[in-house]
Amino acid sequence: MKHVKTTRRLISTAAMVGAVGLVLVGCSSGDAAESQSAAPVAGCEDYGTYGTFTDNPNVAISSTIVDTEADNLVKSWEQFEKCTGITIKYTGNKDFESQILQQAQGGTAPDIALFPQPGLLASVVNTTGKVVPAPDSVVANIDKWWSADWKGYGTIDGTVYAAPLMASVKGYIWYSPADLKARGIEIPTTLDELMADTEAMATASDNPKGYKPWCAGMESGAASGWPGTDWIEDYVLRLNGPDVYDQWASGTTKFNSDEIKKAFTGVGDILLNPDYVNGGIGNVKSINSSAWADAIAPIAQGTCSFYHGASFMAAQSALEGKDISENGDLYAFMLPGTEADANAVTGAGEFVGAFNNDPATVAVQTYLSSDTWANNRVKLGGVISANKGLDPANADSPISEQSVKILQDPNTTFRFDASDAMPAAVGSGSFWTGIVNWINGDSLDSVLSAIDSSWPAS
Amino acid sequence: MFELAVGPVSRALVPLVTRGVSESHWWDKWLLLAGGVAVFIAVIGIILFLADKSPKKIRDWAQLLVFVGPSILLLLVGLVYPAVRTIILSAFDDKGTTFVGLSNYLWMVTQPSIVQTLINTVIWVLIVPLASVAFGLAYAIFIDKARGEPVLKSLVFMPMAISFVGASVIWKFMYEYRGSELEQIGLLNQILVWLGFQPQQFLLNSPWNTFFLIIVMIWIQTGFAMVVFSAAIKGIPNEIIEAAKLDGANAWQQFRNVTLPGIRGSMVVVLTTISIATLKVFDIVRTMTGGNYGTSVIANEMYSQTFIQVQPGRGSALAVVLFILVLPIVIYNIRVMRKQKEIR
Numbered sequence: 001m002k003h004v005k006t007t008r009r010l011i012s013t014a015a016m017v018g019a020v021g022l023v024l025v026g027c028s029s030g031d032a033a034e035s036q037s038a039a040p041v042a043g044c045e046d047y048g049t050y051g052t053f054t055d056n057p058n059v060a061i062s063s064t065i066v067d068t069e070a071d072n073l074v075k076s077w078e079q080f081e082k083c084t085g086i087t088i089k090y091t092g093n094k095d096f097e098s099q100i101l102q103q104a105q106g107g108t109a110p111d112i113a114l115f116p117q118p119g120l121l122a123s124v125v126n127t128t129g130k131v132v133p134a135p136d137s138v139v140a141n142i143d144k145w146w147s148a149d150w151k152g153y154g155t156i157d158g159t160v161y162a163a164p165l166m167a168s169v170k171g172y173i174w175y176s177p178a179d180l181k182a183r184g185i186e187i188p189t190t191l192d193e194l195m196a197d198t199e200a201m202a203t204a205s206d207n208p209k210g211y212k213p214w215c216a217g218m219e220s221g222a223a224s225g226w227p228g229t230d231w232i233e234d235y236v237l238r239l240n241g242p243d244v245y246d247q248w249a250s251g252t253t254k255f256n257s258d259e260i261k262k263a264f265t266g267v268g269d270i271l272l273n274p275d276y277v278n279g280g281i282g283n284v285k286s287i288n289s290s291a292w293a294d295a296i297a298p299i300a301q302g303t304c305s306f307y308h309g310a311s312f313m314a315a316q317s318a319l320e321g322k323d324i325s326e327n328g329d330l331y332a333f334m335l336p337g338t339e340a341d342a343n344a345v346t347g348a349g350e351f352v353g354a355f356n357n358d359p360a361t362v363a364v365q366t367y368l369s370s371d372t373w374a375n376n377r378v379k380l381g382g383v384i385s386a387n388k389g390l391d392p393a394n395a396d397s398p399i400s401e402q403s404v405k406i407l408q409d410p411n412t413t414f415r416f417d418a419s420d421a422m423p424a425a426v427g428s429g430s431f432w433t434g435i436v437n438w439i440n441g442d443s444l445d446s447v448l449s450a451i452d453s454s455w456p457a458s
Numbered sequence: 459m460f461e462l463a464v465g466p467v468s469r470a471l472v473p474l475v476t477r478g479v480s481e482s483h484w485w486d487k488w489l490l491l492a493g494g495v496a497v498f499i500a501v502i503g504i505i506l507f508l509a510d511k512s513p514k515k516i517r518d519w520a521q522l523l524v525f526v527g528p529s530i531l532l533l534l535v536g537l538v539y540p541a542v543r544t545i546i547l548s549a550f551d552d553k554g555t556t557f558v559g560l561s562n563y564l565w566m567v568t569q570p571s572i573v574q575t576l577i578n579t580v581i582w583v584l585i586v587p588l589a590s591v592a593f594g595l596a597y598a599i600f601i602d603k604a605r606g607e608p609v610l611k612s613l614v615f616m617p618m619a620i621s622f623v624g625a626s627v628i629w630k631f632m633y634e635y636r637g638s639e640l641e642q643i644g645l646l647n648q649i650l651v652w653l654g655f656q657p658q659q660f661l662l663n664s665p666w667n668t669f670f671l672i673i674v675m676i677w678i679q680t681g682f683a684m685v686v687f688s689a690a691i692k693g694i695p696n697e698i699i700e701a702a703k704l705d706g707a708n709a710w711q712q713f714r715n716v717t718l719p720g721i722r723g724s725m726v727v728v729l730t731t732i733s734i735a736t737l738k739v740f741d742i743v744r745t746m747t748g749g750n751y752g753t754s755v756i757a758n759e760m761y762s763q764t765f766i767q768v769q770p771g772r773g774s775a776l777a778v779v780l781f782i783l784v785l786p787i788v789i790y791n792i793r794v795m796r797k798q799k800e801i802r
Contacts, residue, residue: 098765098768127553209639209640210637210639210640221744221745221748222744222748222762222766223748224748224750225750278637280640281636281637281640282635282636282637282638282640282657283637283659285659285662286635286636286637286659288662288750288751289634289635289659289661289662303640423768424766424767424768425552425767425768425769428766428767428768429762429766429767430767433571433750436750436751437750437751440662440750440751450571456552456769
């Protein structure tokens with residue numbers, strides 16, 4: 001009897017640990033060798049410089065990019081993989097920003113990371129020292145294809161670490177061409193004209209119910225408030241010029257300074273004026289409760305005329321199926337400066353940093369910094385790049401095409417999204433909440449000093 | 459367009475196919491898996507067998523070690539170590555390298571927005587358990603032995619089955635606001651308009667917005683309280699109730715002197731369980747306001763500070779405070795349960 005009991009006990013425990021074992025082994029499986037033929041394939045003329053690898057190396061890339069954008073990314077290097085024999089393993093992860101630092105410290109970083117902000121690249125470089133300087137072939141590409149502004153964002157203490165990848169241009173004012181035509185309003189060329197147009201629209205006698213000239217939304221889940229930081233950045237750059245902008249982004253010019261206050265006041269003239277906002281939705285406070293991308297919808301209903309948003313608005317589902325062109329459903333003009341023909345714009349983009357300099361990693365990095373890649377990716381739609389070798393005709397919409405031209409124009413003063421360059425406690429924290437509180441009725445002074453006091457010491 | 463849709467699929471399939479025709483086979487993985495499981499079972503089996511067959515003197519100890527050991531190990535790795543590490547981190551700066559003493563705690567009580575967060579947490583933990591218990595108990599008593607009791611019970615219990623995030627999204631629609639000259643799309647504001655009032659920004663206007671968030675939590679937790687109380691009420695012996703009736707007790711006296719003492723144990727369990735859940739509330743605040751407009755609570759602030767603003771020191775300090783607040787409730791709960799065991 002004794003041994004029967006023992007056996008039964010053994011079987012049941014075995015079944016239990018077996019189940020656990022299944023889970024454990026399931027986690028560690030995968031990662032078997034990939035094999036792909038490195039034989040020359042047709043259409044490899046552009047890829048000769050990257051060499052061919054007969055040992056079929058793997059290169060792991062990770063970034064925040066997921067879904068359709070990730071599929072397009074993978075497509076953009078399919079031909080490269082075929083021609084070089086390199087297999088690129090891409091992982092898109094929405095928590096990339098919070099994980100890459102730990103991965104780098106723990107030695108589990110991918111071969112290549114696409115950093116969505118130069119600030120993050122800098123903090124990974126400075127705290128871990130695991131990012132390797134860009135190889136010569138990449139530096140050569142950067143010098144050839146990118147402007148000095150863009151090179152600077154991937155350069156830390158004089159060493160070039162990363163080449164730019166894609167880009168977006170911020171500060172577009174979206175409108176309905178038919179609406180503006182009916183109102184007899186021309187595209188404003190200065191900020192004063194913009195305000196005069198706004199006033200004319202607000203006081204027009206035949207406005208529909210609930211109409212206000214501007215519509216805006218700050219709601220974006222945990223990141224609520226970021227669309228407002230874009231507004232402020234645009235005004236700081238246009239009212240104070242690039243030098244003040246740089247000092248502000250690095251923390252030497254305080255939020256509570258006259259320059260930055262001027263920018264807040266300029267934005268507040270629109271966003272805090274109950275006669276100017278929030279078209280089709282409600283009062284000033286309703287800006288906070290409106291989802292940022294959905295807030296553009298009232299333009300189509302005729303209850304709002306202007307919406308401030310970046311070039312990537314075109315890829316948002318709120319604009320799906322809309323004809324975005326000069327005479328279509330929607331179009332956009334660049335937020336003007338104090339003078340006509342101002343040429344300062346803000347924007348954002350990704351940066352390609354590597355954690356080793358294996359030949360295959362270098363080849364992928366070099367390819368991603370080339371004009372070949374930029375054209376391949378932009379052709380697939382949805383994004384643009386500041387790469388000077390990019391043919392604007394490859395852009396998928398007139399706005400994208402216009403953005404590419406702005407980025408490639410040697411006269412353009414480009415500045416990277418300042419909140420991305422600020423420490424996370426400000427750029428992803430108090431600046432966002434400050435905007436939300438300001439819209440919600442807190443006084444400007446209290447908001448600005450709260451942001452200043454949250455700036456980390458050292 | 460076709461190619462675009464098929465691209466990712468074919469990419470996933472190609473390696474499998476090429477691997478199939480080359481030297482390695484697709485079943486290698488499964489053989490490896492089976493082998494791994496077999497080895498694992500064998501090792502564990504041998505350990506258990508040896509524990510059972512060990513010399514009499516140490517058998518009790520051996521068995522204890524084999525069965526309790528893994529749990530203790532997991533507790534150490536999953537609970538004790540993180541707790542100690544969090545406490546240590548809370549005394550360091552944002553890089554976790556410089557010792558800053560209690561300055562993270564000092565920051566907490568000097569920053570107005572964090573003080574607001576602490577106050578909000580207290581408001582939550584005072585209102586939610588009491589309101590949930592009151593509504594749950596009242597409902598349980600009124601529907602007790604009523605016709606269609608199971609249906610009435612399921613109706614109130616149903617919100618329990620909805621995730622906090624799901625419930626928050628539902629209630630966000632309820633509170634949705636449009637300007638007074640536009641058509642309302644939120645139910646509550648439509649009712650206000652029908653009654654001739656101005657539509658309100660329920661989630662933006664401090665301090666009342668905290669209470670509109672609390673309603674969501676009560677809506678979820680009332681069902682839990684109701685089900686537990688309903689079962690406890692049915693557990694009160696019929697003889698006692700009959701005796702009370704014979705003695706001429708009215709409904710209130712019956713409730714006060716028979717029902718309430720009969721469900722005291724359940725009351726403590728429900729109150730403490732909901733209190734702990736409320737102290738840790740995160741999803742509702744995160745989903746509905748993101749902690750803006752003065753509605754943040756400790757758990758939400760802890761997350762924001764640690765993972766979004768990259769201030770692990772401050773986040774850890776908040777975690778420690780949360781831990782200290784939960785502790786007395788847990789201790790009380792355990793003590794009451796022990797006492798009840800002694801009585802039995």
